[in-house]
Amino acid sequence: MELLGLYHYWVFVVLLMIGFYAVVAKVNLIKKLIGLSLFQSAVFLLYITMSKVSGGTAPIVLPGMVDPLYSNPLPQVLILTAIVVGISTTALGLGIVVRIKEEYGTTEEHEIQEIDRR
Amino acid sequence: MAWAAATAASAASFAIAVQLTAGVLGGQEYRYALGGWPAPYGIELLVDSFSALLLLIATGASTLALLAGKASLEGEIELRRQPLFYSAWLLALAGFAGILVAADAFNIFVFMEISSLSSYVLVAGGPDRRALPAVFKYLLMGTIGATFYLIGVGLVYMMTGTLNLADMELRIHEVADQKPILVAAGFITVGLALKAALFPLHVWLPNAYTYAPHAVSAFFAACATKVALYVLLRFDFVVFQQNLTGHDQQFAAYLMPLAVLAILFGSAVALFESNLKRLLAYSSVAQIGYILLGASLVTIGGLSASLLHMFNHALAKGALFLAVMAIAMRYSRLDLQHLAGAAKRMPWTLSALVVAGLSLIGVPGTAGFISKWYLVTAALDEGALGIALVAVIVVGSLMAVVYIWRIVEAAWFEPADDSATGPAGTIREAPVAMLAIVWLAALANIYFGLATDLPRELATRAAISLLGHLP
Amino acid sequence: MTIVFGIFLLTLLVITALGIVHTRNLFVAVMLLGIFSLLIALNFFILDAADVALTEAAVGAGISTVLFLGALALTSERERLGTRHRWLSLAVVASATLVVLYATFDKPRFGDPNAPVHQHVAPWYLEKTPEYVDIPNVVTAVLGSFRGYDTLGEVFVVFTAGIGVLFLLSSRRGGANHRPPGERDASGIGLREHVIPRVVGRLLVPFILLFGLYVQFHGEYGPGGGFQAGALIAAAFILYALIEGEDRTLAAVPQRWLNALMVGGALLYGGVGLAGIVLGSNFLDYSVLGADPVAGQHLGIILIEAGVGMTVTGTLLSIFHAFAARDRA
Numbered sequence: 001m002e003l004l005g006l007y008h009y010w011v012f013v014v015l016l017m018i019g020f021y022a023v024v025a026k027v028n029l030i031k032k033l034i035g036l037s038l039f040q041s042a043v044f045l046l047y048i049t050m051s052k053v054s055g056g057t058a059p060i061v062l063p064g065m066v067d068p069l070y071s072n073p074l075p076q077v078l079i080l081t082a083i084v085v086g087i088s089t090t091a092l093g094l095g096i097v098v099r100i101k102e103e104y105g106t107t108e109e110h111e112i113q114e115i116d117r118r
Numbered sequence: 119m120a121w122a123a124a125t126a127a128s129a130a131s132f133a134i135a136v137q138l139t140a141g142v143l144g145g146q147e148y149r150y151a152l153g154g155w156p157a158p159y160g161i162e163l164l165v166d167s168f169s170a171l172l173l174l175i176a177t178g179a180s181t182l183a184l185l186a187g188k189a190s191l192e193g194e195i196e197l198r199r200q201p202l203f204y205s206a207w208l209l210a211l212a213g214f215a216g217i218l219v220a221a222d223a224f225n226i227f228v229f230m231e232i233s234s235l236s237s238y239v240l241v242a243g244g245p246d247r248r249a250l251p252a253v254f255k256y257l258l259m260g261t262i263g264a265t266f267y268l269i270g271v272g273l274v275y276m277m278t279g280t281l282n283l284a285d286m287e288l289r290i291h292e293v294a295d296q297k298p299i300l301v302a303a304g305f306i307t308v309g310l311a312l313k314a315a316l317f318p319l320h321v322w323l324p325n326a327y328t329y330a331p332h333a334v335s336a337f338f339a340a341c342a343t344k345v346a347l348y349v350l351l352r353f354d355f356v357v358f359q360q361n362l363t364g365h366d367q368q369f370a371a372y373l374m375p376l377a378v379l380a381i382l383f384g385s386a387v388a389l390f391e392s393n394l395k396r397l398l399a400y401s402s403v404a405q406i407g408y409i410l411l412g413a414s415l416v417t418i419g420g421l422s423a424s425l426l427h428m429f430n431h432a433l434a435k436g437a438l439f440l441a442v443m444a445i446a447m448r449y450s451r452l453d454l455q456h457l458a459g460a461a462k463r464m465p466w467t468l469s470a471l472v473v474a475g476l477s478l479i480g481v482p483g484t485a486g487f488i489s490k491w492y493l494v495t496a497a498l499d500e501g502a503l504g505i506a507l508v509a510v511i512v513v514g515s516l517m518a519v520v521y522i523w524r525i526v527e528a529a530w531f532e533p534a535d536d537s538a539t540g541p542a543g544t545i546r547e548a549p550v551a552m553l554a555i556v557w558l559a560a561l562a563n564i565y566f567g568l569a570t571d572l573p574r575e576l577a578t579r580a581a582i583s584l585l586g587h588l589p
Numbered sequence: 590m591t592i593v594f595g596i597f598l599l600t601l602l603v604i605t606a607l608g609i610v611h612t613r614n615l616f617v618a619v620m621l622l623g624i625f626s627l628l629i630a631l632n633f634f635i636l637d638a639a640d641v642a643l644t645e646a647a648v649g650a651g652i653s654t655v656l657f658l659g660a661l662a663l664t665s666e667r668e669r670l671g672t673r674h675r676w677l678s679l680a681v682v683a684s685a686t687l688v689v690l691y692a693t694f695d696k697p698r699f700g701d702p703n704a705p706v707h708q709h710v711a712p713w714y715l716e717k718t719p720e721y722v723d724i725p726n727v728v729t730a731v732l733g734s735f736r737g738y739d740t741l742g743e744v745f746v747v748f749t750a751g752i753g754v755l756f757l758l759s760s761r762r763g764g765a766n767h768r769p770p771g772e773r774d775a776s777g778i779g780l781r782e783h784v785i786p787r788v789v790g791r792l793l794v795p796f797i798l799l800f801g802l803y804v805q806f807h808g809e810y811g812p813g814g815g816f817q818a819g820a821l822i823a824a825a826f827i828l829y830a831l832i833e834g835e836d837r838t839l840a841a842v843p844q845r846w847l848n849a850l851m852v853g854g855a856l857l858y859g860g861v862g863l864a865g866i867v868l869g870s871n872f873l874d875y876s877v878l879g880a881d882p883v884a885g886q887h888l889g890i891i892l893i894e895a896g897v898g899m900t901v902t903g904t905l906l907s908i909f910h911a912f913a914a915r916d917r918a
């Protein structure tokens with residue numbers, strides 16, 4: 001169980017950095033947004049990993065349960081909000097990329113900078 | 119119509135902010151439990167002197183920018199899109215206000231995202247297509263910043279079990295100095311530094327402020343980054359400072375050099391910048407350095423100087439950008455060479471700009487002088503290091519003199535260039551309504567340079583309350 | 590057994606993420622992103638986060654994929670230049686990785702019920718929900734009532750995104766890519782020529798709608814709630830639009846209705862909050878809405894979840910239409 005816990009956190013770190021790398025190093029604007037999406041999903045994994053209680057179950061209190069052990073509901077609430085915030089940001093970002101394509105004719109960052117330099 | 123509704127709402131919030139400030143100065147601290155649930159189980163709102171100071175700035179900046187900006191915005195945004203634009207403006211103001219009254223770490227995140235998303239919309243609203251790549255970069259960096267903040271809050275929650283700031287302060291004692299808390303402090307600081315445009319994470323700011331609609335630049339220059347600094351200082355002083363051994367020295371050790379670099383770098387680039395708005399944007403990067411310099415001293419003097427500078431810089435920069443907005447009504451290009459001789463055509467506007475510029479430099483009699491004076495006196499308490507810091511402040515101010523002088527020189531002493539006539543044909547003075555507000559903002563700089571009690575009182579109280587959390 | 594499965598899922602996640610970043614074909618990347626969302630939703634489910642799994646699947650795998658594909662249709666599908674400053678970026682990323690890994694060493698043991706995160710606030714919610722709110726799903730109770738103000742903020746985030754996309758994509762098309770107005774491609778007509786998607790899709794749409802409504806109202810008793818329901822109902826209409834074409838979908842649910850949904854939902858939520866003040870208590874206090882506090886809580890939560898569902902449906906559909914219509918502006 002300990003290995004699984006540590007593995008969860010390491011995967012969080014790896015996913016976080018893969019996403020961050022995509023945002024920073026990739027040139028295509030949509031690829032950057034995809035990287036941002038990965039970056040945010042990694043954070044969701046962090047929160048939900050910490051909410052798990054061994055031997056627990058989903059925090060739904062039903063009558064007739066014998067000595068129940070529940071996982072933590074609070075991080076789940078926070079991540080529900082964060083997921084929605086994430087898609088809102090993605091939608092807005094995609095809208096900006098579409099407008100950039102219309103105005104500049106390209107979605108590659110270096111080409112846009114080149115056009116603006118002229 | 120949409121403008122009227124937005125301005126009315128903004129003015130109403132300013133009135134409420136004034137009332138809250140009056141209450142806070144009377145010694146009252148406002149707490150409100152949403153949904154009737156007591157903190158930390160429910161979400162709590164808190165208004166103290168620090169919040170009140172910044173609420174005045176945010177609501178005031180919004181109201182003045184809207185009042186002055188009607189004609190400017192009508193020119194920059196198509197009529198059928200204006201309702202959406204003004205909705206985004208109000209959402210941005212709501213986001214800022216929500217951050218400033220929040221006492222719950224995750225609530226701050228939610229409102230930070232409301233203000234950020236609406237900011238992206240506002241900056242992209244203008245006709246200049248270069249705003250679009252600028253806002254995309256702003257979106258990427260802003261979202262990374264917000265996500266770093268979220269990671270930090272998650273790590274702190276993991277170790278303390280609560281999201282309420284006051285509660286965190288108590289519970290973090292037992293787990294202080296463990297690795298997740300240290301890393302959390304780092305993430306929160308870096309995330310908020312991204313949003314506050316602290317050097318070297320400031321790269322989104324110049325382009326965003328330059329290509330945004332002019333009224334938006336005025337609004338954001340006055341308050342947007344300061345709200346992020348507010349969260350940074352509150353988190354740091356309330357939650358982290360007292361609980362991590364030597365954190366006050368670490369805070370100083372990391373932030374002071376960055377603040378110094380921000381002052382020097384920002385002012386230096388402004389010296390060579392030819393676009394008026396971008397010049398002022400880099401000046402803002404430098405001013406954020408001043409604010410953090412005061413905070414990194416971790417003394418009552420330094421911190422109150424820092425908070426006072428938030429207020430005074432908002433006055434100065436806000437007035438400057440409002441004046442630029444007035445100039446932009448007549449001149450289509452804002453490069454210094456195209457503004458040659460502008461003072462003969464628009465004497466009132468340029469004079470207001472000079473007044474605000476003097477406040478930015480810190481000439482005695484203006485608001486800017488007061489905060490720089492406090493900053494210098496606070497720095498001198500630090501001995502040898504203090505002398506070096508004072509030197510940096512003086513150098514920065516001298517550079518400010520130079521870049522403001524460049525504007526003055528172009529406007530007054532260069533022969534007028536007739537090829538730069540704006541949409542009006544022959545250049546005349548800005549519209550009276552706009553000019554009146556611009557002068558109101560400029561004169562406010564002088565007023566608060568002479569009648570300093572209100573901001574000084576708020577800033578000092580806020581500093582005392584923040585530092586009161588220290589052991 | 591769960592350990593092996595958990596490790597397997599997590600490894601698949603990493604492989605998928607690497608694939609996403611590596612591929613130069615953006616269509617492939619978006620599809621892999623959808624798969625990534627589904628895998629992470631599975632992981633959430635194993636970690637007992639049922640509501641979150643449902644939301645991630647509906648929003649991340651469903652809506653997000655559609656929006657990305659919509660944007661790809663308007664831009665281009667391949668990356669031209671892949672990476673810039675590769676070594677600098679890798680260096681920054683590597684050092685950041687080490688810093689974050691450093692943080693994972695002192696954290697509490699995975700699943701430990703005595704960890705600080707499970708003390709203090711969380712047991713209070715689990716204990717007091719039956720008493721104060723009396724609904725089985727504690728997550729909905731916390732989301733809707735105890736931390737209802739955050740959810741109000743979240744509704745406004747969605748609303749802001751809707752306003753933002755409408756604002757950005759309502760500007761007149763300028764620049765290099767203007768297509769002459771007479772020319773239309775097949776996107777307006779949908780997939781009507783393809784029999785299988787058409788038949789199956791038409792069969793599915795009413796069931797998806799029904800499921801969406803079920804999730805909306807059942808959110809108090811099991812996993813579900815306004816956000817998931819909003820995403821599902823929007824997905825049903827998007828499916829219809831993909832098959833039958835955007836014109837017929839707009840005829841079925843005009844933009845005016847979508848605007849009304851967007852604004853109405855947010856107003857409903859705010860209104861419920863204000864009702865709390867009008868009836869003598871605090872903002873968003875539902876206890877005063879009904880005959881007794883618990884009935885008030887029930888009523889409050891139903892109303893605000895409805896508000897959330899309305900705004901999310903209206904916004905997601907508006908954003909979809911904004912992308913779909915841009916091509917034919």
